Amino acid sequence: ERDKYENNDVAGVVTGLAWTSVGGDILFIESILSKGKGAMSITGNLGTVMKESATIALQYIKANADELGIDAEIFDKYNVHIHVPEGATPKDGPSAGITMLTSLVSLFTQRKVKKSLAMTGEITLRGKVLPVGGIKEKILAAKRARIKEIILCEDNRKDIEEIKESYLKGLTFHYVKEMSEVVAIAVTNQKVKKAKKL
Amino acid sequence: ERDKYENNDVAGVVTGLAWTSVGGDILFIESILSKGKGAMSITGNLGTVMKESATIALQYIKANADELGIDAEIFDKYNVHIHVPEGATPKDGPSAGITMLTSLVSLFTQRKVKKSLAMTGEITLRGKVLPVGGIKEKILAAKRARIKEIILCEDNRKDIEEIKESYLKGLTFHYVKEMSEVVAIAVTNQKVKKAKKL
Amino acid sequence: ERDKYENNDVAGVVTGLAWTSVGGDILFIESILSKGKGAMSITGNLGTVMKESATIALQYIKANADELGIDAEIFDKYNVHIHVPEGATPKDGPSAGITMLTSLVSLFTQRKVKKSLAMTGEITLRGKVLPVGGIKEKILAAKRARIKEIILCEDNRKDIEEIKESYLKGLTFHYVKEMSEVVAIAVTNQKVKKAKKL
Amino acid sequence: ERDKYENNDVAGVVTGLAWTSVGGDILFIESILSKGKGAMSITGNLGTVMKESATIALQYIKANADELGIDAEIFDKYNVHIHVPEGATPKDGPSAGITMLTSLVSLFTQRKVKKSLAMTGEITLRGKVLPVGGIKEKILAAKRARIKEIILCEDNRKDIEEIKESYLKGLTFHYVKEMSEVVAIAVTNQKVKKAKKL
Amino acid sequence: ERDKYENNDVAGVVTGLAWTSVGGDILFIESILSKGKGAMSITGNLGTVMKESATIALQYIKANADELGIDAEIFDKYNVHIHVPEGATPKDGPSAGITMLTSLVSLFTQRKVKKSLAMTGEITLRGKVLPVGGIKEKILAAKRARIKEIILCEDNRKDIEEIKESYLKGLTFHYVKEMSEVVAIAVTNQKVKKAKKL
Amino acid sequence: ERDKYENNDVAGVVTGLAWTSVGGDILFIESILSKGKGAMSITGNLGTVMKESATIALQYIKANADELGIDAEIFDKYNVHIHVPEGATPKDGPSAGITMLTSLVSLFTQRKVKKSLAMTGEITLRGKVLPVGGIKEKILAAKRARIKEIILCEDNRKDIEEIKESYLKGLTFHYVKEMSEVVAIAVTNQKVKKAKKL
Ligand SMILES: [Ca+2]
Ligand SMILES: [Ca+2]
Ligand SMILES: [Ca+2]
Ligand SMILES: [Ca+2]
């Protein structure tokens, strides 16, 4: 099952951490471009708040395209589709925000996402990362999935400090305040295989 | 009743496997092109998740048109309609994903689908096939319908291994990880009768 | 009351058979063209599945326009409106499919529908007619309405064979598998009065 | 209060008969044109079936514009708005069909509607008038409102014959089968005051 | 608090009378123009019937632009937004009709609304004003708010006659039948400050 | 946590005061521009009334662009997106009106919002600020967040006067009647860092 999280050949695939009524879990955010006029669509049995996260991520990227090294003309020439497997599971909440941000930046730059990395955190329009809940359950799920590095909001540092140290062995944490830090950590400078020329 | 599943003269008709409260069943995915501007519509008394599968299939095909041997200009010149008989039965869930993918690839290439073949599996945007539930019930339904070959996700192999061997007699299983494998197995190189020139 | 079902002067008016909680009944499908850009609208207090039947019928006709002798340019120059009286009665289900198909083919060809004919059957995109329920009740209603001929799916033949023969006296049955057979039986070669030049 | 029903100076104002849980009542259908591109809107706290009646009336008029003496170019140059006072009362059902038809024909021809006339009946796309319920209550309401003439479906004649004769004194009934008969009776040849040149 | 109702410097601000479960109240209708293509939007936590009143008012004004001294070209060059403070209170019903009519006429003519005036009455497309409920409670609220003149439907005169005379002291009533009378009473010939040149 | 409210480097970020079932809280309104055609979108798990506040603010700004020093052409060349963190908390009500107004004026002028300032008040189309509820709880929340200045409606002055004076120490209150006063107090003349040239 390991290769699931180690393959970063495809742009836009990022590992997130979810917290459900039955415990923590990992999830994937996938995104894809097709020729179009700038429409965004989203699937994956998602609730309103999670769909809003995708909108926020895209709006932030559009407004900060220069800083992110993205040619703003792309937005008018392609449609974006975001999907969150697995369709049978309803999903909601803002905590996939930084995961969606990372997915879209990887997609628009066609750059690889770092391997063995997972993340959870809410995004804002002003570029701040906000803390989220269920940290302990999410960390246990990340370990089960052999994740090596995790990005969290600085305000979630206290939740990690409450976890027994043995559980954290083998995990590296990146605490961030700004969305730009997430991108710097998660999106490599290496183009994906068969990168599209956008 | 046999000829129902053996006729592959029409592009876009593919046999799937469904699991309902009253047991397993086979179902058909049908798709059709008409001149238009790239709209997709879908009927068949379907729930949200099953409709999402059609969107994911189409987005995946658009983004991977070259690899699939499809001229991307088709997408702007035709509308696609997908239907899942029988209208009186509500249907939902992600498990018809690979069936919809196969239907659309057959439609856009006007190539025949393999005879006596059925399939069940969730699709993703990144090209992976995901496992689904109700495998035992679906297999029994496939046998009753005289299906000969079945495509499943590799992660569903364990569900087949738990089924009494006598039940599996006469069935060939294809276990796949990638959506490209589904297309390679299910869509033949032979054009359908009266193939449209797209 | 007899003339209700014997008048075929107007294109697009076809007699169907319905099965409700209070027994069988006949119903009419009416359709009409007005100048436009290819929109379809539908009224008659219909549920989702019955509305879907109209979509399927139109999509099938568009994709098979040549075989049906319809100039495909019509679809872009006219709007179609379909109505199912009586508005006070909610109606649903797929069984009016072949009736809607017949209505639209009569409309687009401006050819008369056969007199004293009624029908019931689900349609598919691939051109197959599927069986429907409530056959006994529908047949009794057809007799009360002095219908002479009835089109049914071949798979509904067994339901007729279970009905006492005296009830069937005076009725001729046409059992079909393909939607093209329905059109061949139901739509005459004679133009309606005041046929529109499309 | 009498002048309410005797004023026919404005195009598109027609008196209908309604049947509610508290008995019969009269109601008005009003319609108005404004420059536009053929949109129809409708207000008056109406249910789905009553809104559908307006659609059916408009579609019928568009398809039969020639026979009704209406220049089909009007439909593309004006928007139509239909309103049914009084907004505080929810209204539904198909029985205002012929009233809406009369309103729109008066509007598009700018011809006066006959004075002291009320009507109730369902419409179809093929030009037939269908019977409706609550006839006795509607007739009593018409008398209270000093209506002189009433248009009903021929199939409602039996409902009138069951009403005590003394109640019908002073009322003239027009029984119709075709929608063209309604227009012939209800819409005069006289233009309204300040008739618009369409 | 007095100046609330005496300021008529801004076009489109009109005082209405509302009747809620906790008694009568005054409310304001505000409207505003911005460059656009003729769209109307509306806010204020309003129910369907109250939103319909705005549509009726606008349609009536469009159809009677000449009589109202409004250049019909305005409707295509501006968007209209109507708001009814206070957002925390849900509002519904047809009784703000004449208040909305007055607001829009003031807006499109940029003429001042009469000071210390309030009104309540339903509107129709044919130009009639209809009576509304809760008159006693509305009058008491108007007095508390130091309103001096009130416009009501002629059919509401009887409701005023049932109110103890001492309550009516200081109030002048205008009873109207036609919407044109409302405009004549409520909209002055004086342009508002900083009137827009439309 | 202090820097949260003291950073005003980004246009469109304004601190509001909210009152929920668990007491008072501060919230942020964020807004952002991207190239487009004048669409407004909004996220943050908001109810209808709160979304309406954003519409009112934008309509007011469009109609008063000159007075606010905004070039009206901006509205057609950019899309606006407004977000209210935190997505997990449902939010509603009109009290963020002046906060949204301030956010949009800062955004369209690219001018800094005053530091350590919070606000709460309903807006109208005619430029008036209306009082809101929960003042005591909101003030306590503002103090906890080290806010220094607060803008309130003049009609909320009485609510402040009922609060124990010691609670108010260190807070400066601005009581306003007009929306123009809010802008004058809250939006500085200084451009934000990296101000966009609109
Ligand atoms: Ca999982
Ligand atoms: Ca996550
Ligand atoms: Ca079946
Ligand atoms: Ca399947």
Ligand SMILES: [Ca+2]
């Ligand atoms: Ca019937």
Ligand SMILES: [Ca+2]
């Ligand atoms: Ca039928």
Ligand SMILES: [Ca+2]
């Ligand atoms: Ca009445």
Ligand SMILES: [Ca+2]
């Ligand atoms: Ca009626």
Ligand SMILES: [Ca+2]
């Ligand atoms: Ca109030």
Ligand SMILES: [Ca+2]
């Ligand atoms: Ca009012």
Ligand SMILES: [Ca+2]
């Ligand atoms: Ca908070």
Ligand SMILES: [Ca+2]
């Ligand atoms: Ca606030």
